[in-house]
Each structure stands twice: as C-alpha cells, then as structure tokens.
Amino acid sequence: MRRLLLALLLAALTGPAAAAPRLIWSDEFDGDRLDPARWTAAADCWGGGNEERQCYAAGNVSVSGGVLRLNARKERASGPARRDGGPRVSRDYASGGVSTKGLASFRYGRIEVRAKLPLGQGLWPAIWMLPEHDNYGPYPLSGEIDIAEAVNLGVRCRSCRDRVRGAAHHGPTLQANRSDSADTALGDLTAFHVFALEWTPKRLTWLLDGKPYFTRPGGRPFDERFHLILNLAVGGRWAETTGRRGVDDAALPESLLVDWVRVYAEN
Numbered sequence: 381m382r383r384l385l386l387a388l389l390l391a392a393l394t395g396p397a398a399a400a401p402r403l404i405w406s407d408e409f410d411g412d413r414l415d416p417a418r419w420t421a422a423a424d425c426w427g428g429g430n431e432e433r434q435c436y437a438a439g440n441v442s443v444s445g446g447v448l449r450l451n452a453r454k455e456r457a458s459g460p461a462r463r464d465g466g467p468r469v470s471r472d473y474a475s476g477g478v479s480t481k482g483l484a485s486f487r488y489g490r491i492e493v494r495a496k497l498p499l500g501q502g503l504w505p506a507i508w509m510l511p512e513h514d515n516y517g518p519y520p521l522s523g524e525i526d527i528a529e530a531v532n533l534g535v536r537c538r539s540c541r542d543r544v545r546g547a548a549h550h551g552p553t554l555q556a557n558r559s560d561s562a563d564t565a566l567g568d569l570t571a572f573h574v575f576a577l578e579w580t581p582k583r584l585t586w587l588l589d590g591k592p593y594f595t596r597p598g599g600r601p602f603d604e605r606f607h608l609i610l611n612l613a614v615g616g617r618w619a620e621t622t623g624r625r626g627v628d629d630a631a632l633p634e635s636l637l638v639d640w641v642r643v644y645a646e647n
Contacts, residue, residue, distance in 0.1 A: 401644035405484055408640045409448045414441055418484065422477035422611065425459045425469045432504070433473050433615035433627065435459045440476035446639065450476035450612040452503065453633040473627070476636075477611030485512035485605040488646040491527060492576045493610070494639040497544070499534030499569060500631025501624050504613040507575055509606035516601045520557040523601035524549040527586070528575035530566065531616075532623035540623050542566050544575070546586030546594050550601050562586070562594035572639055580646055612636040 407418050414421060422436035435457035442449045457474035460466050497505045506529040511522040526547040533542050547561035566573065566588070576587040584602060586594040612635070613619070615627045 399647070401490060401647060403642060404489065404645045405486070405643040406641060407448075409443050409446055409638065411443055413443050414438075414448070414478065419478040419480060420483065422463075422479065423459055424461070424463050425457070425471050426462050428613060428616065430613070430616040430618065431620075432613040433471055434475040434613060435469075435471045435473070436475055436477045436611070438476075440474050441478060442476075448478070448610070448638040450478070450505075450610060450636040450638070451633060452476070452498070452612045452614050452635065454629045473614040473632075475612050475614055477609065479607060479609045481510075481512065481607045481609075483607075485607040486643055487603070487605045488579050488581065490576060490578050490644040490646075491608070492574055492640075492642045492644075493527065494572050494574045495528075495610075496572045496637040496639075497530055497533055497566070497569070498612060498634040498636055500628055500634050501532050501535045502615050502619050502627030503533070503631060503634055504531045504616050504619040505529065505636040506609070506611055506613065508609050510609060511601070512605040512607050515604050520549050520551045520554065521601065522550075522604065523606075525577065525579075525584070525602065525606060526561075527577045528588075531619040533566065534569050535623045535628075537624050542569055544573075544588060546577070548584060548596055548602065560596045564588055564593040572637070608641065610636065610638060610641075 421438035421441045425435040440451045452475035455474040458470040461469045493507050507527045509525040514522040516522040530544045543563040544566045545563040549559050551557040578585040582598050
C-alpha cells in the first residue's frame with residue numbers, strides 16, 4: 381500500500397494539470413498469500429486451446445516479498461481436462477495462473493501490470509482479458525484482449541526476437557477468428573516492465589513502460605466487461621514453432637513475477 385500511495389503522489393506532483401487518474405481496483409501483493417477476494421488460482425489441464433503442455437494448480441502460485449509468483453516446473457501433474465471440469469488428465473509440466481473472473485471485471489479505463497517475464501524456450505507468459513459474460517456469443521464472438529504476451533525470451537537463435545505482443549481477437553467462428561496485433565522490443569529482459577492497456581469506447585491502445593506501440597478501434601465486442609487473467613504457459617503452438625522449437629527443460633523452473641496490478645477509471 382505504501383508503494384501505491386507514493387506512486388499516486390508522484391503522479392499528482394509531476395503530471396499535467398488535469399485531474400489524476402482514479403484508481404478503482406488494485407493488488408500490490410503485500411501479503412503472504414493470494415487474496416481470494418481478488419483472484420482465483422487456475423486448476424486445470426486444458427491447454428488454452430493452443431496445445432499447451434501444463435497443468436495449472438494453486439500450488440504453483442505464491443505471494444511473498446511484495447510479488448506474485450506464477451511458477452512453472454518440469455513435474456508430472458494432473459487435473460481436469462477443461463476449465464469447467466471433465467475427465468482428469470496428466471501432463472509433464474506444472475504451472476500457475478490466476479483470474480479475476482466472478483470477482484472483478486472492467487469496461488474501459490487503464491489497466492497496468494508491472495511484471496518481469498520469464499526466459500526460456502517454450503515459455504509463454506500472458507497478461508490478458510476475457511469477457512465476463514459472452515453477451516455476443518461463445519468465443520471468439522465476444523472477444524479477447526491480450527495486454528501482453530511473449531514466447532521464448534532470451535533464447536539465442538537466428539529467428540528469435542525478444543519482443544512483447546499486444547492483440548485483440550474476435551470473429552464469427554474459431555476458423556474465422558481475427559487477430560489484430562503488434563509487437564515491440566522488450567528491452568532489458570532482466571527488469572520489471574509496465575504493460576498497459578488504455579481502453580475507451582473509441583479505441584484500445586497498448587503501451588510498454590508508458591510508450592504506446594499499437595492502437596485499434598473500439599466498439600463491439602470490446603464494449604462489454606472483461607476480467608483479468610495472468611498465467612505462465614509451457615509449450616503451445618506459438619511457443620514451440622518459433623525459436624529453437626519445443627520446450628527446453630533446462631530453462632525450468634522459471635516464474636512470471638508480478639509486482640502489482642492497477643486499474644484506473646476512464647478520465
């Protein structure tokens with residue numbers, strides 16, 4: 381909380397004459413466990429529809445030293461095959477993910493996440509959003525907003541690029557799912573960065589460390605409430621078909637570290 385108050389004070393002192401942004405939801409991760417009033421830990425082996433290889437479990441989510449840790453490791457794990465249940469399956473990797481679904485959802489404003497992304501072939505960290513209710517129909521009709529995602533950071537190869545991507549997905553069917561996206565150089569891979577989305581009725585703008593790098597028009601389906609998801613996937617089509625391909629077990633264990641999450645109302 382002290383860090384948050386200091387940040388708001390500095391913004392008020394150094395910002396323009398306009399009113400300071402109004403904070404409406406945040407988590408500074410100052411405690412010693414995940415706050416159940418804000419987050420639910422993922423517990424499934426679904427694979428995100430991307431052929432990811434992990435099972436998510438609460439045991440791979442921890443909070444200490446003011447940081448949320450989503451931990452991926454090479455470890456046999458099992459769980460339900462789908463997010464809504466289904467038969468139990470087993471995977472060769474375990475990891476962590478959290479969501480605000482059913483606890484907090486947002487429409488418009490500025491979402492900021494200060495995080496340090498993990499390094500390694502086959503690792504796929506993501507900071508993203510899904511609709512709280514599928515008011516326009518099942519995925520992808522009601523959309524998806526990826527605030528920041530990256531794969532295979534820090535891997536040395538001819539085709540490797542240490543970049544972060546922002547994207548919006550929508551479309552009438554899975555086969556006709558449209559993706560509007562752009563990426564930008566991440567910079568220092570060992571540092572925390574602030575990944576942000578500015579979301580208004582007219583447009584969505586993606587920022588890295590305060591600098592915009594991508595914008596697209598707003599409107600349907602991005603005019604409904606969305607909840608937040610933070611996760612660290614292992615493998616998957618995008619991660620395993622770029623870089624050196626596959627998953628490098630030597631890169632594990634690794635973690636997605638989140639310093640804070642802050643949501644501001646639209647000015």
